[in-house]
Amino acid sequence: MYGDVLNDYLCFAEDIFGEQFAVLRGEIVKFNPESAETTFVAKTLDEWACRLLVEYELLTGYSFAHEWQEQFGPIPSGKRLVPKMPFIFGGKYEVDNFYVLDATKAMGLRADLWQQTRTLPDGARVKITVT
Numbered sequence: 001m002y003g004d005v006l007n008d009y010l011c012f013a014e015d016i017f018g019e020q021f022a023v024l025r026g027e028i029v030k031f032n033p034e035s036a037e038t039t040f041v042a043k044t045l046d047e048w049a050c051r052l053l054v055e056y057e058l059l060t061g062y063s064f065a066h067e068w069q070e071q072f073g074p075i076p077s078g079k080r081l082v083p084k085m086p087f088i089f090g091g092k093y094e095v096d097n098f099y100v101l102d103a104t105k106a107m108g109l110r111a112d113l114w115q116q117t118r119t120l121p122d123g124a125r126v127k128i129t130v131t
């Protein structure tokens with residue numbers, strides 16, 4: 001879905017939003033499926049696990065998922081919270097901007113979005129067409 005962009009990544013986990021944790025050149029990073037950008041998380045898998053235990057609310061989206069579930073009910077296994085208005089278009093981290101979608105479909109949706117927008121300059125006007 002991302003072509004050669006992910007060739008060097010070994011994805012092994014994801015948060016409630018479907019952002020991937022991956023090994024990249026020996027370090028642990030988080031891959032953003034909308035922008036295909038990565039952020040450094042830890043130097044080793046052990047360091048990542050320690051950070052996850054301490055910073056689980058930030059790294060997993062736990063608090064947000066809890067808030068969403070209080071309003072809309074349980075999030076089934078294999079599903080992720082996906083923004084109705086993508087973040088790259090100004091979507092907000094607000095409960096009402098999310099819905100539940102199969103994790104694999106969510107990655108495909110975001111990969112398609114990335115493919116269509118990756119060469120656009122910041123601030124470009126876009127027209128969203130749902131097919």
